[in-house]
Amino acid sequence: MSRNERSPLPIGLTEQRRNDKQRRKPDLRIRRTRSLLSNALVALMQEKSIDKITVQEVLDRATVGRSTFYLHYRDKDDLFLSVLEDGLEMWSTALVRKQEKSYRVAPVAEFFMHVGDAKKLYRALVDSGRIHAFFELAQGYFARGIARRLKDMGLKNLVQSELDARSHALAGNLLSLLKWWLDRGARESPKAMDELFHRMAWNGLQSKSKLR
Known part of the structure; x- marks a missing residue:
């Protein structure tokens, strides 16, 4: 499956994922990038169905590069779950x-x-x-x-x-x-x-x- 293909939204949290979140202590630059991406997705979701939103639209709204996006998230659904x-x-x-x-x-x-x-x-x-x-x-x-x-x-x-x-x-x-x-x-x-x-x-x- 390519990065732009839709993957099923995971339901629930695994213990490993919770532990990973607790261990991560992002610096201000990382937090700012994630905030920009999260806010962009939320804004777009109020305009259209999430299934019709592309990663590129999120990037354009957040003014974040594609390579930077994939440093933080696997795909759009991973970003959505993080939000x-x-x-x-x-x-x-x-x-x-x-x-x-x-x-x-x-x-x-x-x-x-x-x-x-x-x-x-x-x-x-x-x-x-x-x-x-x-x-x-x-x-x-x-x-x-x-x-x-x-x-x-x-x-x-x-x-x-x-x-x-x-x-x-x-x-x-x-x-x-x-x-x-x-x-x-x-x-x-x-x-x-x-x-x-x-x-x-x-x-x-x-x-x-x-x-x-």
């Missing part, structure tokens, strides 16, 4: 990084606001058939972020297997709520959706556990 990963890593760990002192297990209001402002991108994911891959990827990221958050909040009496299961379920509920919200026109405010999610989340958590 999703970077965003999900940021949102799923936001409360842990901020060490927020609240009852929230996930930054629902902020995440919904961000996605709501990018409705064209969401529609592009739906139209390209990649929305399911996005939700599967997102569920893994948010499950890990929620598990870390619950530990930080003092839920110590859950065995690891139950913590993992509950975190995975909460992440799935979050994304189902996001889809429901977007599909009906995002009528409610992100803050209202945050409150709704956490009422449902804590109704389940408090039936089994309590904060320290």
